[in-house]
Amino acid sequence: xxxxxxxxxxxxxxxxxxxxxxxxxxxxxxxxxxxxxxxxxxxxxxxxxxxxxxxxxxxxxxxxxxxxxxxxxxxxxxxxxxxxxxxxxxxxxxxxxxxxxxxxxxxxxxxxxxxxxxxxxxxxxxxxxxxxxxxxxxxxxxxxxxxxxxxxxxxxxxxxxxxxxxxxxxxxxxxxxxxxxxxxxxxxxxxxxxxxxxxxxxxxxxxxxxxxxxxxxxxxxxxxxxxxxxxxxxxxxxxxxxxxxxxxxxxxxxxxx
Numbered sequence: 531x532x533x534x535x536x537x538x539x540x541x542x543x544x545x546x547x548x549x550x551x552x553x554x555x556x557x558x559x560x561x562x563x564x565x566x567x568x569x570x571x572x573x574x575x576x577x578x579x580x581x582x583x584x585x586x587x588x589x590x591x592x593x594x595x596x597x598x599x600x601x602x603x604x605x606x607x608x609x610x611x612x613x614x615x616x617x618x619x620x621x622x623x624x625x626x627x628x629x630x631x632x633x634x635x636x637x638x639x640x641x642x643x644x645x646x647x648x649x650x651x652x653x654x655x656x657x658x659x660x661x662x663x664x665x666x667x668x669x670x671x672x673x674x675x676x677x678x679x680x681x682x683x684x685x686x687x688x689x690x691x692x693x694x695x696x697x698x699x700x701x702x703x704x705x706x707x708x709x710x711x712x713x714x715x716x717x718x719x720x721x722x723x724x725x726x727x728x729x730x731x732x733x734x735x736x737x738x739x740x741x742x743x744x745x746x747x748x749x750x751x752x753x754x755x756x757x758x759x760x761x762x763x764x765x766x767x768x769x770x771x772x773x774x775x776x777x778x779x780x781x782x783x784x785x786x787x
Contacts, residue, residue: 545726545729548720548724548726548729548730549729549733552717552720552730552733553733555716555720556713556716556717556720556733556734556737557737559711559712559713559715559716560712560713560737560741563630563702563705563710563711563712563713564699564702564703564712564713564741565699565741567630567633567634567637567702567705567710567712568695568698568699568702570634570638571633571634571637571638571641571698571702572641572694572695572698574634574638574642575637575638575639575640575641575642575645575698576641576642576645576691578638578639578642578646579641579642579643579644579645579646579648579649580646580649582597582600582601582642582643582646582650583646583647583649583650583653584653584675585597586598586646586650587650587653587654588671597646600643601643601646601647603643604639604640604642604643605643605644605647609636609637609640609701609704610704610707612636612639612640613632613633613636613704613705613707613708614707614708616632616635616636617629617632617633617636617708617709618708629705629708629709629710630705630710632708633702633704633705633708633710637698637701637702637705641694641698644694645691645694648687648690648691648694649683649687649691651687652683652684652686652687653679653680653683655683655686656678656679656682656683656686660674660678660679660682661674661678661679663678664677664678685756688752688753688756689749689753692745692748692749692752693749695745696742696745696746696749699738699741699742699745700738700742703738706718713734713737713738714734717730717731717733717734718730
C-alpha cells in the first residue's frame with residue numbers, strides 16, 4: 531500500500547514538474563506564432579471577404595459568378611486539404627511558400643469564403659428604403675454603402691465575424707501539419723520526450739481555452755458598446771412621467787372612494 535502511494539506521489543510530482551517546465555515553452559510559440567498567425571489571417575481574410583461580398587451585392591455580371599464559384603470551392607473543401615495544396619502542391623508549378631506564409635494564405639482564403647457570406651447577408655439585412663433614401667438626397671452608390679449601409683451592416687455582422695476569429699484561433703493548430711512550429715507542434719515534441727501526451731495536450735488545450743475566453747469576453751464588451759440606444763427627449767420624458775404620476779394619483783383616489 532505504501533509503495534503504491536509512493537509511486538503515485540512520485541508520478542504526480544513528475545507530471546507537475548513537466549507541466550511547469552513546459553508551460554513557457556508552449557506559451558512562447560503561442561504568442562509569437564499562434565496569435566500573429568490568427569491576426570494576419572483574419573485581417574487579410576476580412577478585407578477579401580468584404581470585397582467578395584460587395585461584388586455579390588452590387589450584382590456585377592461575371593464577377594458575381596466568379597465570387598460565388600470562389601465561395602463554393604473554399605466552403606466545400608477541407609481546410610487541411612487547402613493547406614496541403616498551397617504548401618505541397620503549388621511547388622509543382624514553381625510557386626513556393628514557407629510554412630508560415632502558406633498558412634496565412636490558406637487561412638485567409640478559407641476565412642474570406644465564410645465571412646463574405648456573413649457580410650453579404652448583413653448588408654442585405656439593411657432595409658432597401660435606406661438605399662433609396664440615399665439616392666433621393668443625391669448620394670451615389672459608393673457614398674450610400676460607406677455612409678449608410680455598411681455602418682448598419684457592421685452591427686449585424688460583428689458577432690458572427692468575431693466568432694469566426696475565435697474559431698480561427700483554434701484552427702491555427704492545423705498549421706503544424708505544414709511544418710509551422712506553433713503551439714501544437716511544440717506540445718507534440720514535448721510529449722514525445724516525456725511520454726506524457728495526455729498532460730501535454732491538456733496544457734495546450736488550457737492555453738487555447740484561456741485565449742478564447744479572453745476573446746469571448748472582449749466580444750461581449752464590444753457588443754455592449756455597439757448597442758444602439760434610443761435618444762431620450764428630456765421634455766417628452768418629463769411630460770410622460772407627469773402623466774403617469776397623475777394617472778396613478780387618480781387611481782389611488784378612486785380606490786379610496
